[in-house]
Amino acid sequence: MPRSLLPEHVEKYVASLAHETDVQARLRMETAKLPAAGMQIGADQGAFLSLLVSAIGARRAVEIGTFTGYSAISIASALPADGRLVCCDISEEWTGIAKRYWKEAGLDTRIELRLAPALDTLNDLLAQDGEGSVDFVFIDADKTGYDAYYEACLKLLRPNGLIALDNTLWGGAVAEEGKGDADTEALKALNLKIAGDARVESSLLTIGDGVTLARKK
Numbered sequence: 001m002p003r004s005l006l007p008e009h010v011e012k013y014v015a016s017l018a019h020e021t022d023v024q025a026r027l028r029m030e031t032a033k034l035p036a037a038g039m040q041i042g043a044d045q046g047a048f049l050s051l052l053v054s055a056i057g058a059r060r061a062v063e064i065g066t067f068t069g070y071s072a073i074s075i076a077s078a079l080p081a082d083g084r085l086v087c088c089d090i091s092e093e094w095t096g097i098a099k100r101y102w103k104e105a106g107l108d109t110r111i112e113l114r115l116a117p118a119l120d121t122l123n124d125l126l127a128q129d130g131e132g133s134v135d136f137v138f139i140d141a142d143k144t145g146y147d148a149y150y151e152a153c154l155k156l157l158r159p160n161g162l163i164a165l166d167n168t169l170w171g172g173a174v175a176e177e178g179k180g181d182a183d184t185e186a187l188k189a190l191n192l193k194i195a196g197d198a199r200v201e202s203s204l205l206t207i208g209d210g211v212t213l214a215r216k217k
Helices: 008-017 022-031 043-055 070-076 092-104 118-129 143-156 170-175 182-195
Strands: 060-064 084-089 111-115 134-139 157-166 200-205 211-216
Touching (some): 008 043, 022 070, 043 070, 043 134, 043 211, 070 084, 070 092, 070 134, 084 118, 092 111, 118 143, 134 143, 143 182, 170 182, 182 200, 182 211
Parallel strands (some): 084 111, 134 157
Antiparallel strands (some): 200 211
16 A cells, blocks of 8 residues: 555655654664565654644553554654553564664653554453543554454543544545445545544544544543
């Protein structure tokens, strides 16, 4: 999937204006060499996540799908010193890269990595901390799992908290007629569900490969 639906020259312009730290830039360059590099968000999206976290005064956040840790740096850096980001992933290899950069960025004390199926971690958080205990959630993992993650995170989220879901345009495939693959169909269904969900106020933004924002009422 393309990282953005923007024309290449516009994408480069947007990227040139996006703020990122030296640590993030080096992490992005290392990640770009990996076969799965397409899963990495861009600097503009990272800056957007930081802005959202700061704007709502988030103290507790959850990320589902961490990859090499760029988005986690964006989120954790916007939390207060005593804030906490719980990262859910299942890859020791990719998150091994993440942990190196988190430490270098001085954010390792704010980030708790849990290597387990995300729903298991979310259920554990609900049991430990209860409903309404999280301010911000970023979902960027297996697309067929998005609906279950969304439902679990709505329980964890406090009123006026935010969920951001990545790749909700899916390279434009969600706008095509006819039946697509399982990922495309899962995203189509969830986009319709969120748009009509009375529990949230939502907007599908054309940032990167599409970011849906949902504010819990």
